[in-house]
Amino acid sequence: MSRIYGERIVLREYQDSDLDYIKQWVNDPEITGTLSDNFLYPHSSYETEVFFKTMVEGKSSNKSFVIGLKDSLDYVGQIDLYKIDYKNRFACLAIVIGRKEFFGKGYGSEAIRVLQKFVFDELNLNRLELEVYEYNEIAYKCYLKCGFKEEGRYRKKIYKKGKYWDSVCMSILKNEYEQS
Numbered sequence: 001m002s003r004i005y006g007e008r009i010v011l012r013e014y015q016d017s018d019l020d021y022i023k024q025w026v027n028d029p030e031i032t033g034t035l036s037d038n039f040l041y042p043h044s045s046y047e048t049e050v051f052f053k054t055m056v057e058g059k060s061s062n063k064s065f066v067i068g069l070k071d072s073l074d075y076v077g078q079i080d081l082y083k084i085d086y087k088n089r090f091a092c093l094a095i096v097i098g099r100k101e102f103f104g105k106g107y108g109s110e111a112i113r114v115l116q117k118f119v120f121d122e123l124n125l126n127r128l129e130l131e132v133y134e135y136n137e138i139a140y141k142c143y144l145k146c147g148f149k150e151e152g153r154y155r156k157k158i159y160k161k162g163k164y165w166d167s168v169c170m171s172i173l174k175n176e177y178e179q180s
Helices: 018-025 047-056 107-122 135-143 174-179
Strands: 011-012 063-069 075-084 090-097 127-133 149-160 163-173
Touching: 011 107, 018 075, 018 107, 018 174, 063 090, 075 107, 075 149, 090 107, 107 135, 107 174, 127 135, 127 149, 135 163, 163 174
Parallel strands: 090 127
Antiparallel strands: 011 063, 063 075, 075 090, 127 163, 149 163
């Protein structure tokens, strides 16, 4: 897989040194609290290593990248394309910043923009979509900043912290990306 460079980051392949970072965040509720219910229960070291091995060996149907620092390649997080549909030309996006020292510094939005360029200019897809939980206001604002538009909501779909929340559907189309 080719590396894709941004201003401060690179979207790169998984490397052995990434496993320790992944093991650190995968059970951290401050990080996993905004992610899917895949993180509802603690992940054992073994489960994390199996996931990691799948990524390193390229056996996932997802197209997954590590977000690394451009100069050192140090792990920042992960960004994935999944449910890729080449016939209808769309894919879904998922992202996590796995190290708290990189929160709020624009690494997530840069990674999304770099991935958008790849999705629309190289893969020639027409649509990139995602879901975000309504309580994750930081991510919602980031997605808006990156050109995503709210399409609708799955009302009260998510139960978290003793309350039901909407799951917000967002997307960006190729022509919207090109105009921004």
